[in-house]
Amino acid sequence: MFKKHKSMLVIRLASLSIFLFGCSTPAIANIQTVSPELSPTVSYTLTISPTPFQAITNTPMVIPPSYTPTSTFTVTPTDTPLPTDTPIPTETPVLVWNPAGDIIAPILLYHHVSNVGGGTRYYVSVDTFRAQMEALREWGYTSITISDLVDVLINGGNLPPRPVVITFDDGNIDIYQNAFPIMREMGFVGTFYIVANRLHSNYFVNVEQLQEMSNDGWEIGSHGMSHSDLTLDHSIINYEVAESRSILVDAIGQPVNTFAYPYGKTDEFVTNKVSEYGYHAGIGLGLNQEHTLGTLFYLNRREVQGDYNLSTFQSLLPWSDH
Numbered sequence: 381m382f383k384k385h386k387s388m389l390v391i392r393l394a395s396l397s398i399f400l401f402g403c404s405t406p407a408i409a410n411i412q413t414v415s416p417e418l419s420p421t422v423s424y425t426l427t428i429s430p431t432p433f434q435a436i437t438n439t440p441m442v443i444p445p446s447y448t449p450t451s452t453f454t455v456t457p458t459d460t461p462l463p464t465d466t467p468i469p470t471e472t473p474v475l476v477w478n479p480a481g482d483i484i485a486p487i488l489l490y491h492h493v494s495n496v497g498g499g500t501r502y503y504v505s506v507d508t509f510r511a512q513m514e515a516l517r518e519w520g521y522t523s524i525t526i527s528d529l530v531d532v533l534i535n536g537g538n539l540p541p542r543p544v545v546i547t548f549d550d551g552n553i554d555i556y557q558n559a560f561p562i563m564r565e566m567g568f569v570g571t572f573y574i575v576a577n578r579l580h581s582n583y584f585v586n587v588e589q590l591q592e593m594s595n596d597g598w599e600i601g602s603h604g605m606s607h608s609d610l611t612l613d614h615s616i617i618n619y620e621v622a623e624s625r626s627i628l629v630d631a632i633g634q635p636v637n638t639f640a641y642p643y644g645k646t647d648e649f650v651t652n653k654v655s656e657y658g659y660h661a662g663i664g665l666g667l668n669q670e671h672t673l674g675t676l677f678y679l680n681r682r683e684v685q686g687d688y689n690l691s692t693f694q695s696l697l698p699w700s701d702h
Contacts, residue, residue, distance in 0.1 A: 473522045475538035483533050485524070486669045486697050487545040489681040493562075494554040499686040506558050512684070512693050513566045516544060519700050523568040525599035526638045526679070530661045533671060542699050547571045547663070547681060549603055549640060551584045560593060569596070573603035573640040573663070576624035579631060587631045594632045601638040601663070602628055609643055610650045617650065622657045638663060641678075651677050669698050 490504060497503020504512075516523075522540035526547065532539055546563070548555045551574040563570055572593060578584040585593075594600055604610070605624040610617060621639060628636045637660045641650070644665035654662045655677060666680030682696045694700045 473520075473540040476541055478532050478537060478539045480532070480534060480536035481673055483529060483539070483543075483671050484669055484698060485529055485539075485543040485545060485671065487526070487529075487547060487663075487671075487679060487681040488696065489665070489683045490546070490548045490555070490559065491550055492552055492554050492686075493548075493559040494552075496554075497686060501685045501687070503686040504684060504688075505686070506562075508686075508688075509559060510562050511690060513562055513568060515690060515693065515700075516568070516697075517566050519697070521697075521699075523563070523570070525569060525597075526571045526601065526661065526663065527599050529671065529679075530638065530676070533673065533676065534660075544697075545571060545681075547573065547640070549573045550607070551575050551578050551603070553583050553585055553589075556585050556589045556593065560596075560598075564596060569598050571599040571601055571638070573601045574628060575603050575607045576605045576627045579627070590632050594634050599638070600628060600632050600634065600636060601640055602636055602659075603640045604642045607642045609645055610641065611645050611647045614649055617653050621650075621654055621659075625657065625659070637661070640664075644681075646678065 490509075491502040493504050493506060493509045495505050499505055499508075519542070521542045521544040523546055524539065524543045526545055528539075529543070529545055531537060546568060548559065548570060551572065555572065559570070570593075572585075572590070574585070574590070579587060579590075590600055602621070602624045604620045605627075606620065608616060608620055610620055625636045625639075639654045639659045639661075640663040641654075646654075646662065646664065651662060660676075661679055662677035663681060664678045665683065666678075667682060668675070668680040669682075671679055684693065684696065
């Protein structure tokens with residue numbers, strides 16, 4: 381019985397062994413046969429799959445340009461010409477022959493054109509000054525310089541029908557800043573009397589500004605070296621009258637032909653020296669608007685004060701209608 385069972389066990393083990401070994405070989409062969417068919421598919425997938433990721437990784441980032449404005453393109457007020465830089469078109473007046481020896485022409489005097497002084501005597505506000513210049517233009521006045529007047533007074537010559545001389549004393553910076561652009565807009569020129577030792581001082585015009593005004597048709601004259609009363613000390617006459625002229629001529633590169641007496645004060649000695657030092661005329665104060673050869677070294681000027689209204693301003697002039 382035992383042997384029978386043993387024989388049957390051996391037979392079953394042998395059969396199992398044959399089955400196992402007999403199945404393994406075809407299975408391996410079957411795997412080897414399938415593997416080459418799957419390999420290209422796997423290989424293809426592995427080859428293609430990383431390509432888009434690699435392309436994205438290697439593509440450099442492009443930063444778009446910035447459109448934020450910089451200071452380079454910022455427009456400042458100085459880049460835009462002021463409206464007052466453009467002259468108002470005016471008709472050229474018909475000139476009239478004036479014989480030598482006598483001229484009727486108002487000579488006006490200003491010290492400051494500024495809003496700082498509050499309309500006190502020496503400070504004419506900017507708006508008031510503009511209104512006065514507009515009135516002059518409306519009333520038919522044409523500006524001339526002191527030297528224009530003096531030349532015709534001595535030699536005779538052509539003048540506009542209503543000539544006016546607009547003068548400024550001391551060399552204050554507000555004349556350049558405020559009066560100059562308004563007058564240029566109106567087509568007017570002025571005569572500027574400078575205290576020579578103030579050229580490089582605060583609150584006064586400098587050489588470059590004087591040159592600009594001179595090139596624009598303004599006349600530059602001397603108001604002394606230090607604005608001293610020449611009648612009190614004759615020993616300073618050369619310094620005040622002659623040296624001031626030399627400094628101004630060097631500064632602007634133009635002749636300086638007229639002298640305005642500080643405080644409007646002179647005497648025979650001072651007047652003679654002004655003539656002797658080569659000036660063509662001396663300028664003072666007064667109410668006369670008729671000028672003759674006898675007043676050549678004391679031409680009268682009428683001061684325009686800060687509290688004058690337009691009616692008072694009109695009273696300073698010989699003509700105020702059309």
